[in-house]
Amino acid sequence: MxxxxxxxxxxxxxxxxxxxxxxxxxxxxxxxxxxxxxxxxxxxxxxxxxxxxxxxxxxxxxxxxxxxxxxxxxxxxxxxxxxxxxxxxxxxxxxxxxxxxxxxxxxxxxxxxxxxxxxxxxxxxxxxxxxxxxxxxxxxxxxxxxxxxxxxxxxxxxxxxxxxxxxxxxxxxxxxxxxxxxxxxAVSLRERLVPLRDSRIALTLVTTLVAYSGFFAVYTYVGATFDQATGGQPDVLAALLLLWGIAATAGNFAAGYITDRFGSRLAINGSLAAAAINFALLPWTTAHLWSSALALVVWGVCGWGLLVPQQHRLISLAPGSASLLLGLNSAALYVGVSASGVIGAAGITLLDRYQLGLIGAAFIALALVIAQITYRQISRVAANDIRLAESVAN
Missing domain, CATH: 1.20.1250.20 (MFS general substrate transporter like domains)
Structure with missing residues (x-):
């Protein structure tokens, strides 16, 4: 290597x-x-x-x-x-x-x-x-x-x-x-932001932002949210995070295969739907070690399995701006992560640390709605392009 x-x-x-x-x-x-x-x-x-x-x-x-x-x-x-x-x-x-x-x-x-x-x-x-x-x-x-x-x-x-x-x-x-x-x-900042004028790209980036706001609203406070399962022991939490990381790596590779074979829509919608259900169940699954481990596996697979199809969708929209769009997607992810600290803190204050999964689920479900709107927008533009090409050919 x-x-x-x-x-x-x-x-x-x-x-x-x-x-x-x-x-x-x-x-x-x-x-x-x-x-x-x-x-x-x-x-x-x-x-x-x-x-x-x-x-x-x-x-x-x-x-x-x-x-x-x-x-x-x-x-x-x-x-x-x-x-x-x-x-x-x-x-x-x-x-x-x-x-x-x-x-x-x-x-x-x-x-x-x-x-x-x-x-x-x-x-x-x-x-x-x-x-x-x-x-x-x-x-x-x-x-x-x-x-x-x-x-x-x-x-x-x-x-x-x-x-x-x-x-x-x-x-x-x-x-x-x-x-x-x-x-x-050299590329100016204004030139870097030009692709944002395309609503399909902007909506895809918003999907990333909203989804990872939900994912990390819980992850930021994972030590407190899962303390019933870990008993407050750092070594048990470390083991759970190791499991989460292994599942994340597996999810990343699986998403690549699924996206190549079935397209980005199935991978995106499937990841978000499964994650939303998983997070909605966290108030109950975090009460026990075995169910917490299962929840973290699903979370890792879905959370990190979302990145590949999101990147695939962006590249397919503008292949010539691939590197720029992937950079913007990373920025959207980190904006979501930064927002998650505030969202999680508000959730702990308004509800309870063990109920934080419900707030994460709401954001992930919203991301699923935005992803579906994005797909319809992509389909609409593609259909218009086909009609335009047919009219020119005729």
Whole structure:
């Protein structure tokens, strides 16, 4: 395997671990800093919002930077943010450091995927992207539960030191093994947002945003929501998150097969429908360990199985703007993740932490409705194009 791609995947592993591990240590952060779990949950919100908002801005502003320099700068900022989190004395410092870490992730992640594709011949680009993005899948399956387990051995600050160390390793790998790569052609922020004028693309992105707002409204507070099943034991929670990550990886591969064979509509609607039912049952399934494990398997398969058909739908709408649309889809996902912290906090305040699945189910069901509207819009435009082509031919 190309070690240059492995280095980029390691950086994505660090970023993914930082995204997902916070949920597993929120109770410890809350107790250590003397704040509510809802306030501590804004660590996820700030990080995700920083990533989502700054990714397109940095892509436009730093287009003239050599890729290696931008990757190193991004990882340095990411490491600095996590270092500050590990030693932060108060929730204010923690939230500020989460913004810095999100900035570093915004500099590194989109650049890493574009760089990975540029390092190989055109016919191998998809495989190269799969290797780089595999870092994120590995973060859900390994990074997050390992970080949660490490936090159980020490405290939540130990987990942040772990993320910092992985970031340092990734940065060293980029420095030693990645060649100098010239900057990509400059693209303005306005040009990046042109595809949003197409209602089909905009609706697809909204589907991603709404769906992952629902998914992560519960995930952000997974330690508190599943504490009946885990008994408050970090090692049990880590095992459940490991199961969730394995199911997520399996769901991702299964979605690729289903989408190729049956199209994106079946994969999208099936994932969202199953997930909505699963989340609606969480108030009952989280009461026991065995049912919690089953719920997390369905959640992992459906939640991460949604990304592939969503990306397939976007690419099929505008093949020439594939990289741009996938970047916007990632931004929509992270906006959803950032919103989930607020949504989950409101749900805990208004209802109960064990009822949070009902709010997640409502958002996922809404995403299903939007996905169906999107499909009808796509079908309508396709039918118009066919009629236009027939009239021109006649």
């Amino acid at each position: 190309d070690r240059r791609l492995v280095v980029l995947a390691t950086g994505m592993f660090a970023i993914g671990t930082d995204s997902f591990v916070i949920a597993g240590i929120l109770p410890e952060v809350s107790e250590s800093l003397g704040v509510s779990i809802a306030v501590a949950g804004q660590m996820v919100t700030v990080y995700a919002l920083s990533f989502a908002l700054l990714s397109p801005v940095i892509a436009a502003a730093a287009a003239h930077w050599p890729r290696k320099r931008l990757l190193l700068a991004g990882m340095a900022v990411f490491v600095l943010g996590n270092l500050i989190t590990a030693i932060a004395p108060s929730i204010g410092w923690v939230l500020a450091s989460r913004f810095i870490a999100g900035l570093g992730a915004a500099m590194f992640s989109p650049t890493a995927t574009a760089t990975g594709a540029s390092l190989v011949a055109p016919e191998r680009r998809a495989r190269a992207l799969a290797i780089v993005i595999a870092g994120l899948s590995a973060a859900t399956a390994l990074g997050s539960p390992i970080g949660t387990f490490i936090g159980g051995l020490g405290d939540w600050r130990t987990t942040m030191w772990f993320v910092t160390a992985v970031g340092l390793i990734a940065g060293a790998g980029v420095y030693m093994f990645l060649p100098t790569i010239p900057p990509l052609p």
